[in-house]
Amino acid sequence: MSEHTPIGLDNSKGPIKALTHSGNFHVDETLGYVILHYALEPEGDLKARVLNGKSGDRLEFVRTRTPDIIKTADIVFDVGGVFDPATGRYDHHMKDKPLREDGTPYSAAGLLWKDYGAAAIRAILKEPVEDATVAAIWKSLDKSLVLPIDQDDNGVVKMGKLSLADIVSACGPAWDTAELYGQKEAKSREAQGFANAAFAVASHLVNMVDRVRASLKAASRVMAAYNAAEDKRILVMDTGMPTEKVIFENDLPVVYVVSPAGPDQWNVKAIPPVRGDFGQRVSLPEAWGGLERQKLADVSGVPDAVFAHPARFICGAGSRAGAVKMAQLALEIDAATKAASTKD
Template sequence: MSEHTPIGLENDTRAIRALTHSGNFHVDETLGYVILHYALAPQGDLRTRILEGTCGDRLDFVRTRSPEVIKGADIVFDVGGSYDPPSGRYDHHMKDKPLREDGTPYSAAGLLWKDYGVAAIRNILTSPVEEGVPEAIWKSLDKSLILPIDQDDNGVVKMGKLSLADIVSACSPPWDTAELHGVQEAKGREALGFANAATAVAAHLVNMVDRVRASLKATSRVLASYKAAEDKRILLMETGMPTEKVIFERDLPVVYVVSPAGPEQWNVKAVPPVRGDFGQRVSLPEAWGGLEKAALAEVSGVPDAVFAHPARFICGAASREGALKMARLALEIDASLKIA
């Protein structure tokens, strides 16, 4: 994260002109623009600013390679031949590239994320969060979203088909647009393509911020539920949410997760031996597999039992107490089979 106050964040009223190069565009400068949009002027219209040069807010945005225009801009990224954040310069094409601690070269998006990412996240978040959450989201997205873009843009590791980089590239007009439609029309289609790409990238960033926020919230709740559990093998969640990520990252010995599956059903889901894998650490009882309602209630001894999947990785009951009883019985049956 930034070690200085980036240009435009020292106050929220100063007019800022941001600039990147014209011509072919890629995911790093597209995301770079999106980051600046959310950090500096999220109330503005992202598309109008691109297509009309202004949208009546504090942030102007220009795409050009003109040295004179570049010289006069407040923030210049992915062009200009200089990396000097206090002066608002964020290029990465020099011989001495700015590098991450692990030696990975930064892209323009990575450099702007370092300085403006937390501010962008704070403006993207639509509900109050606990102190430190924006920084935690920044760290998570720096690894999962920004680093792959750094690697792709610098020729380290290609993101591949249907990645964000590929989606952005698909927004560019074909190579023969000027030949078919003339230079002016080609410029207009290029601007429209960049606007379309920025719109897609902005939607992706907003969704990713919200998903990471929710993931951090789930982590807190899972750990609290685990701490409160009498039997650490059974994780009781009062609200349905992702749990597997936390279980494996924290190496929790959870075997079954009990959680609501609607207003009238609670499920027991077996944890797999490896995250995302098939199979179960402890399968549900063989005698339950494929049974429903009365038949399952009779075999299991749980009056409100609803179902047990034939693959024995999930079962359910009509009540919280019934589901908990099924989880406890499954562990007891497994223990008795091991003794036998």
């Protein structure tokens, strides 16, 4: 994160002029603009500012390569040939380009994320959050979103098809637009394309911030439930939420997760041996596979049993107690089956 007070974040409300280059645009300067939007003036009109330069707020946005205009800007990114955050300069195209600690070159997005990312996150979340939560979200998105953009923009590792980089590129006008419609129309379509790209990137960033926030909340609840569990192999959650990530990151010996699947059903889901795999650490009993309601209740001995998937990775009951009982029985049956096979 930033080691100085970035321009515009010093509690002053004066106007800020941000500038990047005109012409073909990429995901790094598009995300860079989006970061500044949320960090400095999140209530402004993201698209109108691109098309008109201003949207009636403190943040002005310009796209140009004209040196004299570049000199007048408060924040310049992805153009200008200077990296000096203290003076609002965030280019990365020079020979001695700024590098991450692991040696990866920064893109304009990465440089702006370092200085303005935390402020952008706070604006997106809207509700007050602890510094530790903001730092955790910043770190997660730096790794999952910003670093790949740094790598792609600097020719280190290319982002895949249908990536955010591809989506941004697709917003730009076709190469022969000026030839077909003239320079004025081509310039107009370029500006509209950047505005559309910024809107798409902003939506993606907002969604990712919210998902990471929810993931941190889930991690806290999963660990609390695990610590309270009598049998550490059965994790009982009172609310449905992602659990697999926390289980594997903390190397928890959880075999089944019991959680509500609706007002009248609780499910038992088997955890795979490897995160994201199709297998199960312990499959549900073979005799249950594909059965429903009374037939399953008769075989399992759980009166409110609802279903058991033929692949034996998930089953359900009409109550919390019923689902927990199914998980307990599945473990008992597995242990008995293994014991019998050992004797043979």
